[in-house]
Amino acid sequence: MNTEQDLIERSDSKCELCGSVDDLSVYEVPPASDGTAERCILLCKICLEKIENTDKIDVHHWRCLSDSMWTPIAAVQVMAWRMLNRLNTESWAQDLLETLYLDEETQNWAQAMEDGEGEEQSLKHLDSNGAMLAAGDTVTLIKDLNVKGAGFTAKRGTAVRGISLVPDSANQIEGRINGQQIVILTEFVRKST
Numbered sequence: 001m002n003t004e005q006d007l008i009e010r011s012d013s014k015c016e017l018c019g020s021v022d023d024l025s026v027y028e029v030p031p032a033s034d035g036t037a038e039r040c041i042l043l044c045k046i047c048l049e050k051i052e053n054t055d056k057i058d059v060h061h062w063r064c065l066s067d068s069m070w071t072p073i074a075a076v077q078v079m080a081w082r083m084l085n086r087l088n089t090e091s092w093a094q095d096l097l098e099t100l101y102l103d104e105e106t107q108n109w110a111q112a113m114e115d116g117e118g119e120e121q122s123l124k125h126l127d128s129n130g131a132m133l134a135a136g137d138t139v140t141l142i143k144d145l146n147v148k149g150a151g152f153t154a155k156r157g158t159a160v161r162g163i164s165l166v167p168d169s170a171n172q173i174e175g176r177i178n179g180q181q182i183v184i185l186t187e188f189v190r191k192s193t
Contacts, residue, residue, distance in 0.1 A: 017083075019067070020046065047061075057087070077100070078109050081097070081110040089174075123168075131191040138191075140160070141158045145184070145188060161175075173189070
């Protein structure tokens, strides 16, 4: 049997990420894939395009990862982890990442591509004290902020839970205050421990 036949049999002729049965092809999971079924997954054309073209990421398409991430197949776990990390500004993706367990070898494989994934991965969001911020963190405002267009002032000491990182700006985060989603400059927050 060749790799494609092995993958078709393993996946029951379905995309191993979303379950689609149309336009399936073999995807070698980088880096250093050896072309064996253990280092490859079977993907539909839609998943393949979305993985290779990071500019056009369809957030709702990837909700399928809530099922496929539980597979015992390491290559599928690696791709689920990578896609959930790309979507880390979405609260549902953060929740899935928190529950996804990878053994040490699989985790190292998943993280092997992290350094070369593009500019958005290299942006570091730092609080007023220089502490690294991550999506889902809780921060505290260090000064009163007048929220333009909302008609209220966010008071110093207000906790902002479950922040999102603005992917193209290292000095901005998003958070919810008084039920309203706002953009906050990182220089006005301190990471809560």
